Amino acid sequence: GDSVTQMEGPVxxxxxxxxxxxxxxxxxxxxxxxxxxxxPGEGLQLLLKATKxxxxxxxxxxxxxxxxxxxSFHLEKGSVQVSDSAVxxxxxxxxxxxxxxxxxxxxxxxx
Amino acid sequence: xxxxxxxxxxKIIEKRQSVAFWCNPISGHATLYWYQQILGQGPKxxxxxxxxxxxxxxxxxxxxxxxxxxxxxxxxxxxxxxxxEDSAVYLCASSxxxxxxxxxxxxxxxxxxxx
Numbered sequence: 001g002d003s004v005t006q007m008e009g010p011v012x013x014x015x016x017x018x019x020x021x022x023x024x025x026x027x028x029x030x031x032x033x034x035x036x037x038x039x040p041g042e043g044l045q046l047l048l049k050a051t052k053x054x055x056x057x058x059x060x061x062x063x064x065x066x067x068x069x070x071x072s073f074h075l076e077k078g079s080v081q082v083s084d085s086a087v088x089x090x091x092x093x094x095x096x097x098x099x100x101x102x103x104x105x106x107x108x109x110x111x
Numbered sequence: 112x113x114x115x116x117x118x119x120x121x122k123i124i125e126k127r128q129s130v131a132f133w134c135n136p137i138s139g140h141a142t143l144y145w146y147q148q149i150l151g152q153g154p155k156x157x158x159x160x161x162x163x164x165x166x167x168x169x170x171x172x173x174x175x176x177x178x179x180x181x182x183x184x185x186x187x188x189x190x191x192x193x194x195x196e197d198s199a200v201y202l203c204a205s206s207x208x209x210x211x212x213x214x215x216x217x218x219x220x221x222x223x224x225x226x
Contacts, residue, residue, distance in 0.1 A: 006153075032211045043115075044154070044202065045215040051212045086193070089153055093211045098167060101153030 002094040003053040006102030023090035031094040033073040115218035129191035136205030146202040
């Protein structure tokens with residue numbers, strides 16, 4: 001069945017460091033891929049998405065490219081800030097219209 | 112635009128008691144979802160509605176969980192009787208329609224603790 005495998009955390013970075021959070025997926029057909037973020041005490045918010053191969057989603061300095069050949073959707077940011085501290089979830093929506101979430105990666109950015 | 116509303120935000124009950132959660136989706140969103148998020152894990156879909164009909168409830172523990180979406184707007188999720196392992200955050204989400212490209216918008220969740 002469809003599934004998402006996400007890099008385990010927690011991840012701790014210094015401010016202005018480069019961030020990569022790995023996400024790979026297994027799916028039949030052509031899923032859409034998403035990154036959601038959960039800030040402390042808040043609900044899940046959509047960070048970015050890509051709906052077809054080679055699409056790049058971007059928002060707030062974060063980027064992820066839908067790579068069908070490697071079944072990946074890695075999240076990147078060139079320079080993280082303290083305010084980026086949160087839990088990040090990779091998710092896919094497949095042909096069955098069901099969302100599958102990864103287990104989440106906790107990111108802490110220290111000044 | 113108002114987001115997805117959920118209540119209560121927190122609930123503490125004893126095992127074998129019953130509990131109900133309420134969700135009001137974004138206006139005009141036809142599809143509504145309930146998720147269970149256990150601490151340290153990603154959300155797991157419990158049930159999906161399209162208008163007031165159930166589309167997918169394959170992962171809903173039907174011996175104790177029930178959900179309804181009367182009139183295709185608000186929804187209620189009930190647990191009866193609750194077990195210790197039901198302690199989790201219950202998330203409601205909505206989307207404009209069904210489809211792999213649809214973005215789901217999440218409410219703040221209801222945190223349930225079963226003692």
